[in-house]
């Protein structure tokens with residue numbers, strides 16, 4: 119029976135492969151023909167239109183000929199692009215046309231429908247029979263959501279119910295059936311087992327053939343304004359997010375383009391790690407950025423911004439420096455909703471008083487003083503919002519500048535400057551004069567006419583005084599170009615002194631309370647104020663100040679929104695502050711948001727709990743518009759690693775390992791650093807001999823990474839890469855990496871460089887250690903040159919091996 123089934127399936131596969139090949143062969147000449155046609159049109163564009171502007175009619179004709187030619191070209195180019203896409207997607211299908219099948223009988227029908235599912239649809243010549251269904255079609259969701267028996271799927275016209283009689287998975291390589299499983303309950307664990315047993319890669323892979331039911335709910339969520347996913351380490355949050363992007367692009371293909379989706383990722387390495395998933399699924403990549411990149415862009419070059427990596431490095435290493443405690447309190451407070459509210463109140467206070475403007479100066483003269491601007495600002499109707507008044511102010515300043523510019527033409531420096539003009543500038547004035555002269559010529563005909571008709575003497579030719587006019591124009595030109603930066607400054611609202619407005623918030627406690635109405639302040643507020651001001655005075659900004667600074671800027675200047683973006687994805691969402699979420703919401707008013715994260719990995723001080731009953735995230739869009747999905751099953755690591763790592767968390771009872779077995783984590787105790795380095799190198803050699811290609815030595819900080827890298831090199835290791843915050847991509851191999859840069863990424867084996875009490879001693883280091891250990895897929899080794907970290911001491915000895 120089984121052999122017969124296998125043969126039948128191989129026959130169908132051969133049939134579909136032949137069809138695919140035939141269609142590819144059919145398309146190939148069309149693709150290249152359209153390509154040739156388009157290049158031909160482009161090449162001969164100007165040969166085929168006769169440009170004639172001698173009369174209005176000829177001109178019109180030329181205009182339409184060009185328009186027609188351009189339309190023809192764009193139609194051919196569009197046609198070519200479409201066919202090429204089809205051709206590409208067929209070629210993508212060819213080696214492995216589908217990965218699943220379901221047999222479904224709709225209620226009230228007798229016929230069994232066989233649905234084969236692949237990465238894109240393929241329809242037979244009759245244009246009706248689907249030989250392959252795209253995994254994103256409504257019917258394909260049956261495959262992910264149901265097991266045998268009663269099943270249903272939702273379509274735009276309603277729910278279809280029926281019975282699923284068969285669910286089958288295939289492994290197909292190069293058109294050959296390699297494996298076939300009939301699944302019953304979940305999507306065959308066999309395929310998943312095989313997928314998870316594979317080695318780590320420097321690029322993430324798509325999970326399309328093994329998407330799990332709870333992940334499918336994330337991928338296909340169509341209704342939430344905000345979708346929050348709280349998922350354990352390795353539960354497939356990032357994978358599901360990328361599949362979701364592909365789904366959204368498919369479902370809304372007529373209205374949504376890839377560049378209307380933006381993904382905020384934790385670091386540049388992660389960007390390159392995930393960049394191949396969507397192309398693998400035949401879709402274009404969405405926009406990817408980090409919050410840092412984004413903040414830097416909006417802050418411009420006037421301030422130098424600390425990055426989150428330097429901030430965490432400070433938090434982890436600067437315990438003994440002065441004001442450390444104040445900085446920590448500052449980081450926390452500036453991330454809070456309370457500070458957000460304080461800034462909103464401050465903006466209201468500024469409606470009445472306290473606005474600060476920079477005067478407009480020109481050649482060391484103050485043309486318009488800050489005080490004048492302020493008086494003008496407060497002269498506007500006080501019921502107008504600050505941002506509206508700023509708009510009025512901007513117009514007023516432009517007018518003022520226009521008048522001042524006119525006056526400035528008579529200044530003595532302008533006359534002097536005329537002598538230094540270069541030829542080009544003269545030529546420009548000359549051509550302008552010439553144009554005026556032409557206008558004059560035209561006017562001449564008119565003047566002769568009117569002289570005769572009205573019997574009135576026209577103005578003398580000599581009335582047009584070239585020399586005088588030339589000087590006047592030259593002066594205007596000089597002043598205009600010197601005023602250009604002033605006008606640009608007004609356009610960019612440079613006259614608002616945001617720097618001083620933000621700084622004055624930190625003047626003293628009483629003033630802060632008065633301006634913001636804030637009552638609860640961090641205990642060390644005076645120190646926080648001092649620190650913040652010192653930094654601002656150096657034209658630098660702490661990372662925790664960046665978003666509030668920009669937020670205040672937006673409150674005053676009016677929000678600079680991006681209405682193009684329809685979907686915002688935030689990965690490692692626990693690392694963003696409530697403040698930052700509020701900011702993102704404001705910036706992308708037309709976007710839906712998907713936030714994926716794990717509070718167990720919240721290593722930054724500004725973290726947000728994603729699922730807590732009073733999580734600020736739940737309030738962001740209101741609970742009615744928010745959905746929360748929890749993922750508890752962890753796919754990345756072996757059962758042994760998950761059982762061990764979950765004990766590192768205080769509340770991890772609901773993390774469930776996927777049933778894949780491997781070696782227990784190994785704790786290696788060593789007498790000193792040199793021994794540790796030697797032992798590590800020999801362990802790495804053994805791991806490589808076992809076939810593990812991607813191995814990470816994870817350290818707590820960047821400083822420790824550098825030290826580890828140097829120590830290992832001294833011990834003779836050559837092929838180790840050091841990963842720093844500047845590293846944009848990584849190759850397979852052995853690398854040393856600080857834990858916060860390894861976020862979101864995974865390795866075959868992870869070696870924790872130093873897991874002693876000296877390295878991980880405090881509660882706030884728990885999540886760091888957890889994040890580091892959960893990067894391991896197959897093997898986890900921890901080293902210590904001293905007492906074991908107290909965070910490890912509570913773990914039951916059965917869950918690991920101990921050696922020295």
Ligand SMILES: Nc1ncnc2c1ncn2[C@@H]1O[C@H](COP(=O)(O)OP(=O)(O)OP(=O)(O)O)[C@@H](O)[C@H]1O
Nearest residue numbers: 325328329330351352353354355356357753754862
């Ligand atoms: N349904 C699935 N089928 C196959 N592999 C899966 C599936 N779900 C997750 N995985 C694999 O598990 C690993 C972890 O997935 P992913 O990185 O998406 O998890 P995550 O929740 O974002 O992890 P973390 O929060 O720890 O960064 C990846 O190797 C991914 O391919």
